[in-house]
Amino acid sequence: MAGSDEEYLISRKKQIERRQKIVMIVSMFSFFGSTVFAVIPAIQKANQPKPAIASPSAESGLLQQARGYELVLQREPENQTALEGLVNVRLKLKDTKGVIQPLENLVKLHPDRPNYKVLLEQIKKQQSKSNQ
DSSP: OOHHHHHHHHHHHHHHHHHHHHHHHHHHHHHHHHHHHHHHHHHHHHSSSOOOOOOOHHHHHHHHHHHHHHHHHHHHOOOOOHHHHHHHHHHHOOOHHHHHHHHHHHHHHHHHHHHHHHHHHHHHHHHHHHOO
């Protein structure tokens, strides 16, 4: 009888070990499978090309920024930060006609800064080419 009890315990122990291995394998497949399903969409999203054109929401945000700078310039027409901000926003919007006035004001206020003059000349050349 002692032998059959021992055999039973050994067979029961092997059964438990097999079940543990099966549960472990199923758990590993589940873990790696869920990881793959989470990573694949992230990789696909990262590989999608970015839109080259500004989206309507980005453009409306830039227009709001331009209005804000214009309001500041109504109160303080010589505010360098507002003038530079307005120039940058209008350049992003590709509004070459709207860039000229604030750039001319910056050149008048800071004649010692050559980058303002150079940018103004480039924009005027670009505008004269587009008018021809």
